[in-house]
Amino acid sequence: MSKLPPKDRLKALEDGLTKAKTLAEALPFIQIYDREIVVVKYGGHAMGDTETARKFAADVVLLKLVGLHPVVVHGGGPQISRMLDRAGVKSQFVDGLRVTDAETMEVAEMVLSGSVNKELAHLITAAGREADVRGVGLSGKDARLITVEKAVRTRKDPDSMIEQVVDLGFVGEPTEVDPTLIQALINAPEDYIPVIAPIGVEKDSGKTYNINADTAAGAVFKALNAKRFLLLSDIPGVLDGNGELIEKMTVAEARKLIETGVATGGMIPKLETCISALEGNESEAEHSEHKPAAVILDGRTPHVLLMELFTEHGAGTLIH
Numbered sequence: 001m002s003k004l005p006p007k008d009r010l011k012a013l014e015d016g017l018t019k020a021k022t023l024a025e026a027l028p029f030i031q032i033y034d035r036e037i038v039v040v041k042y043g044g045h046a047m048g049d050t051e052t053a054r055k056f057a058a059d060v061v062l063l064k065l066v067g068l069h070p071v072v073v074h075g076g077g078p079q080i081s082r083m084l085d086r087a088g089v090k091s092q093f094v095d096g097l098r099v100t101d102a103e104t105m106e107v108a109e110m111v112l113s114g115s116v117n118k119e120l121a122h123l124i125t126a127a128g129r130e131a132d133v134r135g136v137g138l139s140g141k142d143a144r145l146i147t148v149e150k151a152v153r154t155r156k157d158p159d160s161m162i163e164q165v166v167d168l169g170f171v172g173e174p175t176e177v178d179p180t181l182i183q184a185l186i187n188a189p190e191d192y193i194p195v196i197a198p199i200g201v202e203k204d205s206g207k208t209y210n211i212n213a214d215t216a217a218g219a220v221f222k223a224l225n226a227k228r229f230l231l232l233s234d235i236p237g238v239l240d241g242n243g244e245l246i247e248k249m250t251v252a253e254a255r256k257l258i259e260t261g262v263a264t265g266g267m268i269p270k271l272e273t274c275i276s277a278l279e280g281n282e283s284e285a286e287h288s289e290h291k292p293a294a295v296i297l298d299g300r301t302p303h304v305l306l307m308e309l310f311t312e313h314g315a316g317t318l319i320h
């Protein structure tokens with residue numbers, strides 16, 4: 001039998017006590033979220049290397065095992081861009097949305113539904129093996145999950161200042177989310193964690209459309225009436241005009257950031273999504289002690305999900 005020297009034994013006891021305290025302090029938060037749905041948008045930038053994604057998967061499994069119902073909607077923008085580069089296909093973004101022609105759509109679906117989705121579902125299943133928690137990889141094309149219409153964006157012509165329609169190709173805006181399958185997975189006696197790729201079907205044509213992952217996640221959040229919407233990116237949160245982190249803001253303040261041009265590029269669909277996801281929840285929020293809210297976080301920070309949900313400090317930018 002090995003015996004630690006008294007000094008090391010004291011240190012081990014102190015370490016154990018600190019960990020036990022942290023767990024005990026999480027109890028009120030675990031109760032707030034007990035059996036609540038939490039939608040996590042996992043961005044392509046946040047994924048980083050496999051080790052980062054593995055840690056994320058382990059945290060998602062932990063959420064499930066302490067009684068929450070995590071639903072993951074993932075991106076994969078940088079991964080799509082890399083594959084397009086390899087194929088020699090040029091890509092262009094308008095207000096954070098990738099202009100998607102037929103060839104780009106094919107590559108985007110291959111990367112999102114094929115490699116990223118299956119890898120994440122696998123990492124979650126592997127992380128949850130001991131307790132039989134399983135990741136289930138889906139896209140918006142499965143079981144009528146996400147129906148879209150063609151997205152329309154306009155832009156002012158710099159010379160004439162006339163508003164012109166920009167054709168984004170196969171970029172979709174969710175019009176309907178049918179949560180039946182996700183609810184069946186959540187309510188199943190087994191521990192399934194849905195992992196959703198942001199691909200949808202256009203109602204009339206039946207064609208496949210590319211959806212910005214923030215937008216897809218926001219639509220899923222709304223349809224599931226979820227408690228928290230966590231968006232994991234590669235920034236500490238939303239920054240103000242001076243580059244300082246905004247810890248908390250209202251929907252109106254978020255709208256102002258877009259109007260004043262402080263939020264640009266990929267931050268535009270992110271904030272638009274949070275605004276529209278929370279707007280529908282306003283009446284319910286008034287009567288709820290713990291209002292539905294969205295949080296934009298740095299997904300590269302280890303255990304950022306746990307910090308946000310189970311500690312008083314939170315992380316990133318909370319939009320309420």
Ligand SMILES: Nc1ncnc2c1ncn2[C@@H]1O[C@H](COP(=O)(O)OP(=O)(O)O)[C@@H](O)[C@H]1O
Binds near residue numbers: 233239
């Ligand atoms: N006000 C802002 N605060 C923070 N990031 C901003 C802001 N305006 C624009 N951005 C840009 O938005 C990016 C996040 O959006 P995006 O790249 O689409 O993330 P993801 O791929 O994780 O969805 C940041 O990396 C940053 O370059």
Ligand SMILES: CC(=O)N[C@@H](CCC(=O)OP(=O)(O)O)C(=O)O
Binds near residue numbers: 075212
């Ligand atoms: C229409 C549109 O822009 N679709 C995105 C879908 C992936 C995505 O949004 O991924 P991130 O969350 O990692 O940025 C794209 O093609 O890049």
